[in-house]
Amino acid sequence: MRRFDLIIVGGSFAGLACARTAALRGLKVAVVERKRDPGERVRTTGILVKEAAEEMDVPSHLTRLVRGVRLYAPNGKFTDHSSAGYYFLTTDTPNLLRWMADEATRAGAEMLLGAAFKRAEQDADAVTLPDLDLSAGLLVGADGATSAVGRAFGLDANRRFLGGVEFELEPEPALDGRFLHCFLDSELAPGYIAWAAPSVGVTQVGLAARHGVRPDARAFLEVYRKRLGLPERRIVARRSGLIPAGATLAHTHVGRVMLIGDAAGHVSPLTGGGIVQTLRLGRRTAQLAADWINAGGEHPALALAREAPRFRTKLWLRRMLDLAPPNWVWNLALGTAPFRAFAQTIYFHQRGDVAAAPEMPDGGRKTERSP
Ligand SMILES: Cc1cc2nc3c(=O)[nH]c(=O)nc-3n(C[C@H](O)[C@H](O)[C@H](O)COP(=O)(O)OP(=O)(O)OC[C@H]3O[C@@H](n4cnc5c(N)ncnc54)[C@H](O)[C@@H]3O)c2cc1C
The missing domain is CATH 3.30.9 (D-Amino Acid Oxidase; Chain A, domain 2)
Known part of the structure; x- marks a missing residue:
């Protein structure tokens, strides 16, 4: 069983932004990504x-x-x-994601490519991913709109x-x-x-x-x-x-597990633009996680919940546009x-x-x- 400070599931915009900053701040970081190449099968226009x-x-x-x-x-x-x-x-979105993965690796994060998250367990001290023989003090689900991490821990899901x-x-x-x-x-x-x-x-x-x-x-x-x-x-x-x-989800963390990016609904419901939030909140999550782990700061999910946008007006406009x-x-x-x-x-x-x-x-x- 390999032990990390932080395991991030999902090596796309949110996960890679988080991984790079967390590694630069001295955390031992692993990114679990089911694709063999972060730039393949891109699911965004990438603007x-x-x-x-x-x-x-x-x-x-x-x-x-x-x-x-x-x-x-x-x-x-x-x-x-x-x-x-x-x-x-x-x-050039495929190469942008490859570049972000290289940057995260250069900062010290370990990319575990071709590794799919299936299930995990947590106790007071750690989260364990038994299929992958990994454990960590914090598990971040950055695994997209239909998050498997969210499902595994009964967190809110995008509907x-x-x-x-x-x-x-x-x-x-x-x-x-x-x-x-x-x-x-x-x-x-x-x-x-x-x-x-x-x-x-x-x-x-x-x-x-x-x-x-x-x-x-x-x-x-x-x-x-x-x-x-x-x-x-x-x-x-x-x-x-x-x-x-549907805008930012309400219940996105439990114990040592939290969601970010599309997994947490950090996307403008009006424009569908999510990359800006993935980069901002991904990086911010890493800062908060480092403070939590190294200096006994507030749980990163609680601090992030205050900083994440609510999109109230955009949600209202989305209902109008749906007409x-x-x-x-x-x-x-x-x-x-x-x-x-x-x-x-x-x-x-x-x-x-x-x-x-x-x-x-x-x-x-x-x-x-x-x-
Ligand atoms: C068609 C389309 C066009 C878009 N255009 C734009 C745009 O132009 N500008 C913009 O700002 N936003 C756009 N968006 C939204 C934007 O793409 C997302 O908000 C952004 O990609 C979310 O990033 P993320 O890292 O949270 O999740 P994702 O980019 O969805 O990445 C999730 C990652 O997790 C991995 N993963 C999933 N499940 C598992 C698992 N079980 N185990 C391991 N890994 C797993 C996936 O392989 C993937 O790499 C668009 C979205 C779509 C669908």
């Missing part, structure tokens, strides 16, 4: 909002900077949105999800690379949006839909090509996954001042100050156009 890019110094060759958002109504009309100093980073699916296509030079292209369409993507993202060496084209609806990526691919007048491009990969949409207004409503709304202000707030976290939207590098300012 970093600016705040996420500020949590981690990602090598620039793994990212592509995108300044604004082009928002399309179902009738093809679009508006452009941006905000001075703001940006998104699309990513509402958005379903997302996307294709990686050969790069599309005709797609305006200054923008994330977001498509409102309640028939194709009820409760959410479809998107085309100029990324690193590929174009990511996908969509998500509210709970219970299966999104049809091929149908959207046709619409995307026709609407933008683009040629057919080869599909090089496919990604899909569930996005928790999926008919497409004619989107057609009418796009371009109106209240809708512009709303979009500006959602994408750029500011009070819809459209007048402050900057000149885009080559003239994309506040454009509103018909197809």
Whole structure:
């Protein structure tokens, strides 16, 4: 039986951010990841909002900077949105995760790849994973939206999800690379949006839909090509996954076991963005765990519960969006001042100050156009 201070189940964004900081702070850390390669079978578009890019110094060759958002109504009309100093980073996500795993290893964490968590037991002193012959003072479940760690210990589980699916296509030079292209369409993507993202060496084209609806990526691919007048491009990969949409869970720890990231519902129920929270709270969990283990600080789960977002307003807005207004409503709304202000707030976290939207590098300012 090998003994660690901290065992993390899940070697993705939350687990790797946690592992690196915990190892740097001197904890003996193991990451249990069922995949043999952290970069295989990626289940995310992997776009970093600016705040996420500020949590981690990602090598620039793994990212592509995108300044604004082009928002399309179902009738093809679009508006452009941006905000001075703001940006998104699309990513070479498989290699970003490999890089994060290397960083965690370099910091001293041990990556146990191809090792699936099945069950564990805990007593007053330790948590034990008998199948893997491991034990630790703290077990962190960073194992995603349908956490096996959460199930094993009877913790709260995500119950509402958005379903997302996307294709990686050969790069599309005709797609305006200054923008994330977001498509409102309640028939194709009820409760959410479809998107085309100029990324690193590929174009990511996908969509998500509210709970219970299966999104049809091929149908959207046709619409995307026709609407933008683009040629057919080869599909090089496919990604899909569930996005928790019920906000932060209440009961996420018991004794020496706690959940973080998607496993704990740390995802915006409105936008489905979770990476920023995984990085912030993953790292924070490691700091709190080190304080708990080395200095008798407060239990990390209690401190983290105070710092995790509640997403109350976003949950309310999620319920509104789940109603999926008919497409004619989107057609009418796009371009109106209240809708512009709303979009500006959602994408750029500011009070819809459209007048402050900057000149885009080559003239994309506040454009509103018909197809
Ligand atoms: C289609 C889609 C698109 C998205 N796009 C974005 C986006 O562009 N930007 C954004 O901010 N967020 C996005 N999200 C959300 C974001 O991907 C998640 O919030 C984020 O990946 C959560 O990270 P995590 O580390 O908590 O969990 P995950 O990334 O789900 O990782 C869980 C890890 O645990 C491992 N694991 C699971 N079970 C076990 C087990 N039993 N034993 C061992 N290992 C196990 C898995 O293999 C995986 O590596 C998207 C989600 C989806 C589904």
